[in-house]
Amino acid sequence: MPSFKGATMSDKDEQVVKDTNRETDRMSIKTDMKDNNNNKRMNVLFLISDDLRPELGCYRGIHAPNPFSKFRISTPHLDALARRSLLLTNAYVQFSLCGPSRTSFLTGRRPDTTKVWDLVTYWRESGGNFTTLPQYFKNNGYVTVGTGKTFHGGSSAHHFDIPSWSIKYKRPKHAGFWNLNGVEDTWKAVSKSERIDAPLPDEEILEQAIGYLRNFSEDAQTGKRNFFVAVGFHKPHLPWVFPDEFLDLYPLSDIEIPANKYLPWKMPQCGYTLFHEFPLFNDVRHLKLSSSPNVTYPDNFTKVLRRAYFACVSYIDSLVGKILKEVDDLRLADNTIISFLGDHGFHLAENGHWGKHTNFEQGTHAPLMIHIPGQTDRGIVSESLVEFVDIFPTIVEAAGLDPIPTCPKVSRYVPVCTEGASFLPLIDYPNRQLKDAAFSQMPRSASMGYSLRTNKYRYTEWLPLKKVKQTGKFLNYKIMWDSVCGVELYDHEADPEEVYNRADDVKLNHLRKQFSAKLRDFVGNNIENATSSLL
Structure with a gap:
């Protein structure tokens, strides 16, 4: 850092110097990459976790779900990825529900454009025949594959949206057992012996993802054909099912009750909603509580539920760690973009609510990070406001494809456009404000x-x-x-x-x-x- 005789550098001047140095370093790295890689395109590994709020070790203080809590979750692999990524601490979804949110960030358009506000509407019928993120890569010569939950399945994506993929989309075989038949309560810690006959769905998703990476690695390394691999982990969606060893990470005595466990003061009645999912499970029904506002669960039961959610998050972190190791082992690390996100936030008793379906911070704030080899290796943290509708144009730009144009006011018949904007400028200038609201x-x-x-x-x-x-x-x-x-x-x-x-x-x-x-x-x-x- 330069020094100035007889003067003290202001915070603003110091930031200018840091930004200048960062830009110089990045331009040098980009030049080296261009010379060494002969303009090879980047692969994309697109990782999603369902119902994951920013309950990760890399989100601290005011960026964590409970900013004044002393509790620390164990997510070492995602924390390591964050240290070599652009970590967005103020990223917001456009809708706190799986189907509409995923439709939005996978098409780059907002819910009032896709016309998807539920779990059954298919955007190609309601909004327009929009090109999706994986479909755009497919149209640019990539092999695009997915496993697990990328789009919300069923009628909301006509069985995972066939036009988006080069190969038929894969689903885990045992999802029905562990989500419908094998679990009657909100959570279950599964023993190793139980997983022999019926592996957990996310373990199957992991194996499918690793199989794709191995199959495509040779062509991807030589530049013959690049891949876009989407991996959608089901957890920590309800029911919270995970290997029992992850429960040991969280003694019940360490679990805290959120300070804001009641509805906000002067909360308008028309904005309130009931918990949609939790009463479907036996352990909640047995409480026999009314559905009136501010009737939340007993403190001990709240701790049990929060503990199970945290264990589920650590389980997903371990699976992400195995995928990242496979990327390294296959020598794909130098030319593979890795993004990780949750599809929306989640309440664990905060604001008198459990689950999603809200416009609160807990419902709309979600984790988002993107690793771009040679550009984010040193780790960059940005507090700039970004939206999930920005993900599509950002990944496209990062991969070196033609940029996505901005949508006109009415875009029903425009197949390729976005209502978001790339947040790649934050790599060079992490303190820049790209937008004034999400x-x-x-x-x-x-x-x-x-x-x-x-x-x-x-x-x-x-x-x-x-x-x-x-x-x-x-x-x-x-x-x-x-x-x-x-x-x-x-x-x-x-x-x-x-x-x-x-x-x-x-x-x-x-x-x-x-x-x-x-x-x-x-x-x-x-x-x-x-x-x-x-x-």
């Missing part, structure tokens, strides 16, 4: 909650929807901006756990007006040409 949404009965997250605040409006037209299978809705049924405003500097809704605070009236205008400008006045009903 947007998410969540429907309730006959209404939609739209939420924006800035660096300091979260603002949400719950808006009634009025069906104004139906032409065949298409539905048009008017967003009733003049009939707001609920407003939320949280100050994340003073209240990172979203305990106090300050929408009625007269001191913040100027912010409420500012955010409301911004939200309205971003969302518009109508939802047009939907094929699934919101009413």
Whole structure:
């Protein structure tokens, strides 16, 4: 670091020097890579974990789900990947539910464009015949394969979206047993003997993924043909099923109860939702609790559930570690981009809620990191706001393919475009603010909650929807901006756990007006040409 006689470098000047040095290093590395690799394309390993909030060791302090907690989860392999990646600490999904979120980041378009707000709607029928992330690589000569859960399966992706893959998509054989028949409670620690006859689904997914890497490694090393391998781990989705040895990592006495275990102060009733999944399991049903707001689970039961979730996360971390080792063993590390993400956040009693389906921080904040050989090897942490809709254009740019154009206002008949933007500039300038807000949404009965997250605040409006037209299978809705049924405003500097809704605070009236205008400008006045009903 340069020194200046008789003067002290300001924080701003010091950051300029750091950015300049980082840019010089990166340009030198890129030049070397170009000379040595003769412009070879990068492979892509696309890793997803289902229902994973940023409960990883690399997310600390205000970026962790419980910022004031002393608890530390064990995720050594993902932490190691983060140390050689661009780690995005403020990354937000567009929808806190598997199907709509995955559709959004795999098409690069927002839920009101894909018209997917549930688990059954297929975007090629509802939104348009959009080109997906793996399909774009397939169209550019890559072999694209996937295993586990990449798209949300079934009718929501017509059996994992055939046009996206070069080879028929693979699913684990024993998913039905361990998700439907073999588990009656919210969680189960499985012994080695039990896994002999019925391997855990994520173990099967691991083996399928390693098989793909081995099959494609020779062509990928020589540049004959590159691969895009998507690996979608099922856990920590309910039920939390994992090898029993991971339970030993977390003595029950170490598990904490979140400080914000009740609904926020002045939470609007129209924004509240019941826990959709947990009451399906015997151990929750036996509690015989009412479904009224703020009726959460007993503290000891809460600890048991949180412990099982943490064990499940550590289990997935171990599987990721085995994939990363295989990449190294196959000598693919120098030309393979590795991204890792969770498809949305998850509540474990925070805000009086269990699960997803919210516009809260816990529902929309998810882990995201991307390793690009030669560019992120030293590790980069960015607090800049990014959205999951940005993933598609980012990975495309990182791989050296033609960039994705920005979508026009109406893009139903535009097969390739994005409503996101590449966040690769953060590699050189991690403190740069690429956008001033991240947007998410969540429907309730006959209404939609739209939420924006800035660096300091979260603002949400719950808006009634009025069906104004139906032409065949298409539905048009008017967003009733003049009939707001609920407003939320949280100050994340003073209240990172979203305990106090300050929408009625007269001191913040100027912010409420500012955010409301911004939200309205971003969302518009109508939802047009939907094929699934919101009413």
